[in-house]
Amino acid sequence: MKQDYAHEPYRIKMVEPIRTTDKNQRRKLLRDAGYNVFGLRSEDVYIDLLTDSGTGAMSQEQWAAMMRGDEAYAGSRSYYRLVDVVKDLTNYAYVIPTHQGRGAEQVALPYFVDHSGMCFISNTHFDTTRAHVEIAGAEALDCATGAAYDTETYHPFKGNVNTDRLQQLIQERGAEQIAGIILTLTNNSAGGQPVSLENIRSVHDIARSHGIPIIVDGARIAENAYFIKQREKGYASWSIRELVQEQLRYGDLFLMSAKKDGLVNIGGLIAIREDEALFRHCRTSIVPLEGFPTYGGMSGRDMEATAVGLQEVLDEAYLAHRIDQARFLGDLLREAGIPIQWPTGGHAVFVDCARFAPHIPYYRFPAQSVTNALYIESGVRGVEIGSLLLGRDPRTQKNLQSPLELMRLTIPRRTYSYHQLRLVAEGVKAVYRQREKLKGYVFEYEPPVLRHFTARLKPE
Numbered sequence: 107m108k109q110d111y112a113h114e115p116y117r118i119k120m121v122e123p124i125r126t127t128d129k130n131q132r133r134k135l136l137r138d139a140g141y142n143v144f145g146l147r148s149e150d151v152y153i154d155l156l157t158d159s160g161t162g163a164m165s166q167e168q169w170a171a172m173m174r175g176d177e178a179y180a181g182s183r184s185y186y187r188l189v190d191v192v193k194d195l196t197n198y199a200y201v202i203p204t205h206q207g208r209g210a211e212q213v214a215l216p217y218f219v220d221h222s223g224m225c226f227i228s229n230t231h232f233d234t235t236r237a238h239v240e241i242a243g244a245e246a247l248d249c250a251t252g253a254a255y256d257t258e259t260y261h262p263f264k265g266n267v268n269t270d271r272l273q274q275l276i277q278e279r280g281a282e283q284i285a286g287i288i289l290t291l292t293n294n295s296a297g298g299q300p301v302s303l304e305n306i307r308s309v310h311d312i313a314r315s316h317g318i319p320i321i322v323d324g325a326r327i328a329e330n331a332y333f334i335k336q337r338e339k340g341y342a343s344w345s346i347r348e349l350v351q352e353q354l355r356y357g358d359l360f361l362m363s364a365k366k367d368g369l370v371n372i373g374g375l376i377a378i379r380e381d382e383a384l385f386r387h388c389r390t391s392i393v394p395l396e397g398f399p400t401y402g403g404m405s406g407r408d409m410e411a412t413a414v415g416l417q418e419v420l421d422e423a424y425l426a427h428r429i430d431q432a433r434f435l436g437d438l439l440r441e442a443g444i445p446i447q448w449p450t451g452g453h454a455v456f457v458d459c460a461r462f463a464p465h466i467p468y469y470r471f472p473a474q475s476v477t478n479a480l481y482i483e484s485g486v487r488g489v490e491i492g493s494l495l496l497g498r499d500p501r502t503q504k505n506l507q508s509p510l511e512l513m514r515l516t517i518p519r520r521t522y523s524y525h526q527l528r529l530v531a532e533g534v535k536a537v538y539r540q541r542e543k544l545k546g547y548v549f550e551y552e553p554p555v556l557r558h559f560t561a562r563l564k565p566e
């Protein structure tokens with residue numbers, strides 16, 4: 107390796123066999139899956155970069171902790187262990203587990219929507235967050251910095267909120283119409299890009315002056331802390347724990363998919379700074395939605411593993427390796443002239459497919475075309491984050507055009523080697539060499555909602 111990328115701070119104790127297939131097999135498998143990688147069996151995937159959500163490896167301490175799981179319906183010992191860890195990390199007063207991040211969203215977000223015409227503003231809403239905002243009867247407005255949409259130009263904090271636009275939106279809509287500001291840390295949909303503490307503080311000042319609550323969607327808050335330590339002036343000597351706490355100092359509510367920085371396969375969290383009424387709301391509505399408040403859809407053993415994972419994720423050696431794996435893959439692609447969201451984000455490399463395959467229009471899904479070609483080329487499964495995912499305008503039924511057409515190569519935690527990532531890069535490069543031949547896709551079957559998961563496509 108030319109550059110110095112952080113070494114693995116672990117060795118492998120247990121392995122899961124994976125198998126390779128040949129190109130002819132993959133052509134058939136993909137056709138049978140309706141040219142939609144969500145329809146593939148994972149057994150037919152060699153390197154699975156669909157998501158970093160719940161797909162990582164747990165540590166020996168996490169597996170050992172699972173043996174201590176207390177599966178009591180009410181008042182489980184494992185719940186109290188998790189609460190202690192989360193309170194210690196967040197300095198928030200109330201903690202409720204949920205089965206995963208979207209569970210936390212569905213329980214907590216409706217609390218903030220108490221009249222019609224309200225909206226949430228976020229740097230970028232993750233899809234499920236957007237869905238739960240809309241189910242709660244509010245509108246989801248994205249307000250990312252302009253740098254997020256310019257994949258070529260370096261910016262250390264492309265995940266930031268555009269604070270001028272935020273103020274303008276508050277003026278236009280009226281503060282009483284803003285249900286909350288959602289800080290997505292890191293900003294997944296913009297390329298796993300970090301948000302600076304300076305930006306978090308500015309958002310906080312604006313929100314406070316209008317009495318608007320701040321909700322931290324902190325699925326990758328430790329990764330965000332690592333970027334702050336690396337890139338923002340004045341924080342190099344801070345610990346990751348201190349930086350996580352500092353980010354949370356500006357929030358009123360913390361929602362977390364523990365499947366990311368909780369380092370577990372399933373789990374989520376709600377933590378509330380001090381609002382007792384919000385806590386009462388969550389404790390009441392969680393019962394029919396997720397489960398009794400001391401388990402919220404999680405088993406005792408999963409709460410134990412999460413309690414350990416939330417501490418392990420603060421280890422800087424772990425984070426250095428984690429972030430460097432993504433950087434390594436990003437660097438290999440960039441060296442080959444392949445357009446990516448630059449700099450590389452924390453959990454994934456996002457290939458800019460509008461520039462990779464400019465001859466395919468958005469309504470023929472360029473990023474889906476690249477994703478499919480990569481699977482056939484090398485057995486690697488990425489995922490489209492572009493106009494296929496975005497869907498149609500509910501009023502006009504027209505295909506919406508996403509501002510970015512991305513293929514996300516998402517790196518699971520502690521799972522693949524640098525060598526395997528090199529193979530991924532070789533696959534992308536091989537597709538890039540033949541990019542003029544890539545074809546767009548049309549629908550064979552288009553589901554009415556969340557179409558990208560179950561759509562069946564065919565090459566045009």
Ligand code: F0G
Binds near residue numbers: 158290294374
């Ligand atoms: N918020 C963010 C920023 C996310 O990335 C996700 C999930 C969620 C909330 C929802 O959490 O899946 O536990 O219900 N992101 C996954 C992904 C699915 O692939 O990016 P969940």
